[in-house]
Amino acid sequence: MNLRKWFFLFWTALLIGAAGSLVTGLIMMLVNGERTNGIIDFLLYLLILFGSGVMISVYSQMGFFAYLILNYMGKGVFPKRGWQIVQLVLTVLALLDVMFLRLFVGGGRERLSDIVLGIIILAAAIVTAYVKVKKTHISAMVPTLFFMIAVTVVETIGVLRIDVNAATTFIVVPLLACNAYQMLILHKLVDGSAEQAVSGRTEQA
Template identity: 90%
Template sequence: MNLRRWFFLFWTALLIGAAGALATGLIMMLVNGEKTNGIADFMLYLLILFGSGVMISVYSQMGFFAYLILNYMGKGVFPKRGWQIVQIVLTVLALLDVMFLRLFVGGERERISDIVLGLLILAAAVVTAYVKVKQTHISALVPTLFFMIAVTAVETIGVLRIDVNAATIFIVLPLLLCNAYQMLILHKLVDNSEERSAEPAGKSIKESRA
């Protein structure tokens, strides 16, 4: 991936994060019946939502590039099958951590919201993995599930500590959108660059055969 393609990924992810935050914030505002004092306050609210979405996108991209580095190192340390098993184990542990950890250590309060959050992350991961496999190959299933579940779980640790359901919803939904977008577009950016680099060689082979 060259600099131009990385820049394309960067600003498009920013827009998706901002759009996701705007949509989530406005829907939550309507559901809760909240109102602003005039046009000026409403525009300020939109600006805050936009800025928050941009920051969520940057946070998502940091997690994505950390995953790429981790995936590169994992492939170098473990055999192919072994690295897949490691990812599956970490994915299951991360999902169980999100859904049930605070249910057992959080005292008397029931943590149904954590279970719902885990199911939401799982549903987003399954849909993203299905689309990714349809676009590429079955080998993309485990890495996609690992990124969408394990990495997203790590990225949501900060908001889970706040322990406010509204804040969790506002952060997680744009985060899932950004993560899914980056995972689904990655192979297109990489494959195009590889195809362009391989094209002259292919032409030369055809010319030599001719």
């Protein structure tokens, strides 16, 4: 990946994060029946949503490049099949963690929102993995599921500690959009040899 392609990924991911934040924020405002005090307040609200989406996108990109480094190191430590098994195990643990951990830690409190969050992340991961496999190769399925589930869960730990459903929704939706976009466009930005080095796939980009 050269500098020009990296800039393309950076700015397009920023736009996706901003758009996702704007759409999510406006929908939440309509659903909650909230109103702003005039056009100035509304424009300021849009500006805040835009800025928040940009920051979420940057956070997503940090996680994405951290994953690429982790993937590279994992393939150097484990055999190919072993690294896939490790990713699957970590993916399942991360999903169970976000869905049920606070249920047990919270002393039996009902945590339906956590289960719904886990289902949403799982559904987004399955759709992204399906599209990725269709565009590349079946070997892309495990890395995509790992990134979309395990890495997304790690990225949402901070907002989960706040324990406010609206805040979680506002962060997770644009975060999933940015993560899915980066994973789906990766093979278009790197050549065949780099793709093999990054994700272990055998096909040409």
